[in-house]
Amino acid sequence: xxxxxxSTKNVVxxxxxxxxxxxxxxxxxxPLYANxxxxxxxxxxxxxxxxxxxxxxxxxxTGRVIDWIGIKSPLIASIGLGALSMIVLAFYGTLAGVYxxxxxxxxxxxxxxxxMQAYSGQFSKSKLREYxxxxxxxxxxxxxxxxxxxxxxxxxxxxxxxxxxTLGLVLAGMLPLSLFFSSEKDKEADExxxxxxxxxxxxxxxxxxxxAVLVSxxxxxxxxxxxxxxxxxxxxxxxxxxxxGVIVALNAGAGMFIRTFLPWISQHLKRDRIITxxxxxxxxxxxxxxxxxxxxxxxxxxxxxGFCTGICQPLTIFATIIALPKxxxxxxxGLRLTFNKLTQILGPLSLGSLSGAVxxxxxxxxxxxxxxxxxxxxxxxxxxxxxxxxxxx
Numbered sequence: 236x237x238x239x240x241x242s243t244k245n246v247v248x249x250x251x252x253x254x255x256x257x258x259x260x261x262x263x264x265x266p267l268y269a270n271x272x273x274x275x276x277x278x279x280x281x282x283x284x285x286x287x288x289x290x291x292x293x294x295x296x297t298g299r300v301i302d303w304i305g306i307k308s309p310l311i312a313s314i315g316l317g318a319l320s321m322i323v324l325a326f327y328g329t330l331a332g333v334y335x336x337x338x339x340x341x342x343x344x345x346x347x348x349x350x351m352q353a354y355s356g357q358f359s360k361s362k363l364r365e366y367x368x369x370x371x372x373x374x375x376x377x378x379x380x381x382x383x384x385x386x387x388x389x390x391x392x393x394x395x396x397x398x399x400x401t402l403g404l405v406l407a408g409m410l411p412l413s414l415f416f417s418s419e420k421d422k423e424a425d426e427x428x429x430x431x432x433x434x435x436x437x438x439x440x441x442x443x444x445x446x447a448v449l450v451s452x453x454x455x456x457x458x459x460x461x462x463x464x465x466x467x468x469x470x471x472x473x474x475x476x477x478x479x480g481v482i483v484a485l486n487a488g489a490g491m492f493i494r495t496f497l498p499w500i501s502q503h504l505k506r507d508r509i510i511t512x513x514x515x516x517x518x519x520x521x522x523x524x525x526x527x528x529x530x531x532x533x534x535x536x537x538x539x540x541g542f543c544t545g546i547c548q549p550l551t552i553f554a555t556i557i558a559l560p561k562x563x564x565x566x567x568x569g570l571r572l573t574f575n576k577l578t579q580i581l582g583p584l585s586l587g588s589l590s591g592a593v594x595x596x597x598x599x600x601x602x603x604x605x606x607x608x609x610x611x612x613x614x615x616x617x618x619x620x621x622x623x624x625x626x627x628x
Contacts, residue, residue: 243415243416244366244367244370246412246415246416247351247354247355247367247370247371247374248370248371248373248374248377249374249412250310250351250374250409250412250413251351251370251371251374251375251378252374252375252377252378252381253378253405253406253408253409253412254313254314254317254344254347254378254406254409255374255375255377255378255379255382256378256381256382256385256402256405257317257318257321257378257382257402257403257405257406257409258317258320258340258343258344258382258402258406259378259379259382259383259487260378260381260382260383260385260386260398260402261320261321261324261340261382261386261398261399261402262286262383262462262463263383263386263387263462263465263466263479263480263483264386264387264390264395264398264399264466264476265282265283265333265337265463266279266282266283266463266464266466266467267390267395267466267467267470267476267479268324268333268395269282269330269333270467270470271395272328272329272330272333273330274330274333275591276467276587276590276591276595277587277588277590277591278330278587279463279467279587280463280583280584280585280586280587280588280590281583281584281587282330282333282334282337283337283459283463283579283583283587284579284580284581284582284583284584284587285334285337285338285341286337286338286340286341286344286579287341287575287576287577287579287580288338288341288576288580289338289341289342289345290341290342290344290345290572290573290575290576291573291576291577291580293342293345294345294349294569294570294572294573294576295435295566295569295570295573296569297309297345297346297349297569298349298353298435298565298566298567298568298569298570298572299435299565299566299569301346301349301350301353301565302353302562302563302564302565302566305417306350306351306353306354306416307413307416307417309346309349309350310346310347310350310351310413310416311410311413312343312346313343313344313345313346313347313350314343314347314406314407314409314410314413315343315407315410316339316340316342316343316346317339317340317343317344317347317406318403318404318406318407319339319403320335320336320337320339320340320343320403321336321340321399321400321402321403321406322399322400322403323335323336323339324336324395324396324399324403325396325397325399325400325403326396326400328395328396341576345572345576348572349565349568349569349572350565351371352368352371352552352556352564352565352568353564353565353568354367354416355367355368355370355371355556356368356556356559356561356564356565356568357561357564364553364556364557365553368549368552368553368556369494369497369549371552372494372548372549372552373491373494373495375548376487376488376490376491376492376494376545377491379487379490379491380484380485380487380488380490380491381484382402382484382487383480383483383484383487384480384481384483384484385401385480386398386401386402386480387476387477387478387479387480387481387483387484388477388480389401390476390477390480391475391476391477392477435566435567435569435570436570438559438563438566438567438570439570441558441559443554443557443558444554444555444558444559444567444570444571446554447551447554447555447558447571448551448555448570448571448574449609450510450514450547450550450551451547451548451551451552451555451571451574451575452574452575452577452578453514453547453578453606453609453610454513454514454517454544454547454548454551455548455575455578455579456578456579456582456602456605456606456609457514457517457518457521457540457543457544457547457602457606458544458548459578459579459582459583460521460582460583460586460598460602461483461486461521461537461540461544462483462486463583464586464590464595464598464599464602465479465482465483465524465537466479466483467595468524468525468595468596468598468599469482469533471595472528472533474530474533478530481534482530482533482534482537483537485534485537485538485541486537486538486540486541486544487541488538488541489537489538489539489540489541489542489545490541490542490544490545490548491545492542492545493541493542493545493546494545494546494549497546497549497550500546506550506554509546509550510546510547510550511610512610513542513543513544513546513547514543514547514606514607514609514610515607515610516539516543517540517543517544517606518603518604518605518606518607518608518609518610519603519607520536520539520540520543520603521540521599521600521602521603521606522599522600522603522604523536524536524599525595525596525599525600551571552568555567555568555571556568582602586598586601586602589601
């Protein structure tokens with residue numbers, strides 16, 4: 236690997252990790268903060284869903300813009316919006332401020348993630364793509380580990396406002412790092428033959444892309460529902476904000492740890508089998524959370540769930556990139572994120588409303604059952620049924 240690539244790898248890692256510290260660090264605090272401001276469980280579900288509203292409608296268009304102008308300007312814009320979203324939380328202690336902050340934070344994360352994933356997927360050599368995707372994925376997990384941990388202790392030791400302001404300053408401090416990225420697109424990507432662009436949803440004709448999108452949505456449901464609703468479940472069990480932050484950080488730390496061993500795991504097990512087993516175990520971990528009251532058991536469940544969700548996302552990112560034509564990588568990643576964001580909206584809204592009838596424990600049982608159902612591959616069984624019919628004829 237050339238020296239330039241090596242230094243860029245370090246910038247990608249640091250930039251991604253710091254961004255996730257800022258944005259991911261705030262997410263476990265949002266339900267608790269909104270609850271303190273008087274929001275009910277259904278309204279908290281709405282607030283969590285707002286994070287994904289703009290990305291749902293703008294993911295594909297944002298991907299096309301990044302394909303067209305490169306990653307530098309969108310990267311700078313995403314960092315600025317992310318910092319602004321935290322500053323709004325710090326200085327406007329109302330539910331209206333929380334609503335606005337979540338809209339800004341969700342869009343900033345969309346632009347940042349698409350920019351970094353597009354950068355990672357622009358290289359013509361498969362080894363380089365895999366390398367930068369791995370760097371990006373580990374950095375996401377590292378930031379998602381450190382962010383909730385630091386934010387939980389800051390909110391307990393000082394206040395929610397201090398925690399949000401600190402996260403905003405971390406994001407603002409990233410702006411100089413974004414200048415290390417070139418405003419020009421990589422030549423290797425430019426040399427790829429251009430094809431006529433069509434409707435982004437036509438990309439779903441590729442079976443590998445459809446599978447990647449489905450698995451990504453299920454994995455994200457498992458990850459984000461835990462971040463959104465576990466703090467409320469744990470608060471009902473009497474845990475403090477700092478302890479909740481530690482448990483959520485353990486979840487992210489497990490994801491970071493397992494990703495370092497993912498190449499070895501992939502060599503010894505088939506990709507479909509890895510994904511199916513991880514989704515099945517994730518669903519079981521959800522259903523065990525309501526019946527676990529001790530800090531140690533809740534931490535163990537968080538770790539195992541983190542291992543499972545940490546496997547899904549890197550595999551689906553790489554599967555998405557290799558299935559796409561090089562000139563439409565960011566657009567295709569935007570399509571994947573569109574379905575992810577649809578999941579992130581429908582999940583909190585429906586589960587938040589459900590909590591009014593069945594409580595937080597019921598939410599975890601329902602989500603666990605849904606995730607377990609997602610581990611079943613209906614097309615495989617349909618194929619077997621069709622094959623039997625052919626044989627019987």
